[in-house]
Amino acid sequence: MNSPVDDLLPATRRALLHRIAVAQSDGRAPSFVAAVQREGQLVWSGSRTSVDGHGPDADTQYRIGSITKTFTAVLVLRLRDENLLDLNDALEEHLPGTGVGDVTIAQLLGHSAGLSAETPAPWWERTPGSLRPELADVLGDQPRMHPVGRRHHYSNPGYTLLGSLIEAVRGEPWEDVLRREILEPLGMSRTSAQPQAPHAGGWAVHPWADVMLPEPCEDLGLMAPAGQLWSTTADLCRFAGFLADGDERVLGQASVREMRTPSVPPESGDWDSVYGLGMQIVRRDGRTLVGHGGSLPGFVAGLWVSVEDGVAAVALANATSGPLTASVAADLVRIVAEAEPRFPEPWRPLPEVEPALLELTGPWYWGTYSFALRLVVDNGVVLEPLGGTGRGSRFVAEPDGTWTGLDGYYAGETLHVVRREDGSVSHLDLGSFVFTREPYERGAAVPGGVDEEGWRGLKA
Structure with a gap:
């Protein structure tokens, strides 16, 4: 069992509050609210505001912009898991008549469909969705910017298509599907398509003077699946x-x-940021963060999760520009993860294991590369390179006695034991690679054979 997670140390709490205080002040945000979750529990929330006595809390709604896309992606993956579609299906199979139906659902999810970043004018985020009543109004006359599947190009209209796909398959509005399939099961009662009190108002802050202007709050219509939602730090x-x-x-x-999991290569020179299926993936401070940022006029938002550390953070502000909420959320994760690192699970012995599995553990050699094989839970195995070079992976046990790679170079590849006629182990076969107990073991099924004279030194 991990250490108690129901509270943070006073120094950690102060560091978190200081970080958002600096963000609110330097970013000149009318208000700024943030929260941190550790091991599934909300352990800290805080806020700063320009109005004394009216600070927001973890139950105050802000608009979250493109974080909405992650919700939409979850709904699409649900359709896939129900066998109602395949991610490699062309859009046309489920949503005909768009004019870009040859792109796949996976390409839309990962922003590799080559579609434009924005709708035709006027700017969709600051105008009512009624100006774009049909998908043709969202896509425009030239919806394609790049060859399909060749590069990551962020596309807001692409997520409008995914929202319309969900409606076509489910036969009901995107908002209703979202509420029933995500919000209600997860207990997110303070997340909605329209603002519900208490909520923050959206403001633009003058770039050269400390004055403000209210931003319009528009219903985005067909563009809702790309950025409509309002939520709170507690719900997020x-x-x-x-x-x-x-x-x-x-x-x-x-x-x-x-x-x-990354879906397409990153942009050239942008190796610390990639995109999965509806999720951004970044490397910050030596750790991998997954989540999404968001913005709409009057609001900016950031949500990051470090799965390895068991820490997540959310930061929300009601200003069009200035507060770097995504950076702040990443910093909040770092503060907690570094100040109060996760306790490892106690070591426990495995349940009883079969002798035939136990005899597979220990050193193996692929050519002259050395590896170690060890057992893990549920008869899984881990193949690890020794000496710092080589490809390692985790493998899950299959009913037929083989193992399937979970990650790294061998993800999806099959590992199986090859036995001699007498039942003894000859070697391991991993995607045609032969692993033997000795490097280039004589008599083993090493491709190309082994020189009969064996190993030798240099003759004078």
């Missing part, structure tokens, strides 16, 4: 916990892990 922390661990009522852990 619940959602962050789901993005880390999954929830069978919504989406299983394997599918959530798939969302967190």
Whole structure:
């Protein structure tokens, strides 16, 4: 069992509050609210405001912009898991008549469909959705910017198409599907398509003077699946916990892990940031963070999860520009993870294991590369390189006695034991690679054979 997680140390709490105080002041935000979740529990929330006595709390709604896209992606993955579609299906198979129906659902989810970043003018975020009543109004006359599937190009209209896809398959509005399939099961009662009191108002702050202007709050219509939602730090922390661990009522852990896996190569020179399926993936301070940022006129938002550390953070502000909420949320994760690192689970012995499995453990050699094989829970195995070079992976046991790679170079590849006629182990076969007990073991099935004279030194 991990250490208690129901509270943070006073020094940690002060560091968190100081970080958002600096963000609110330097970013000149009318208000700024943030929260941190650790091991599935809300352990800290704080806020700063320009109005004394009217500070927001973890129950105050802010608009979250493109964090909405992650919700939309979850709904699409649910359709896939129900066998109602395949991610490699062309959009046309389920949503005909768009004019871009040859792109796949996976390409839309990962922003590699080559579609434009924005709708035709006027700017969709600051005008009513009624100006774009049809998908043709969202896509415009030239919706394609790049070859399909070749590069990551962020597309807001792409997520409008995914929202319309959900409606076409489910036969009901995106908002209703969202509420029934995600918000209600996760207990996110303070997340909605329209603002519900208490909520913050959206403001623009003059770039060269400390004065403000209210921003319009528009219903985005067809663009809602790309950025409509309002939420709170408490609700978004619940959602962050789901993005880390999954929830069978919504989406299983394997599918959530798939969302967190890069879907296309990053932009040239941008190696610390990639995109999965509806989720951003970044490297910050030596750790991997998954989540999403968001903005709409009057609001900025950030949500990041460090799955390895068991820490998530959310930061929300009601200003069009200035507060770097995504950076702040990443900093909040770092503060907690570094000040109060996660306790490892206590070591426990495995349940009884079969002798035939136990004899497979220990050193193996692929050519002259050395590896170690060890057993883990549920008869899984881990193949680890020794000496710092080589490809390692985790493997899950299959009913037929083989193992399937979970990560790294061998993800999806099959590992199986090859036995001699007398039942003894000859070697391991991993995607055609032969692993033997000795390097280039004589008599083993090493491709190309082994020189009969064996190992030798240099003759004078």
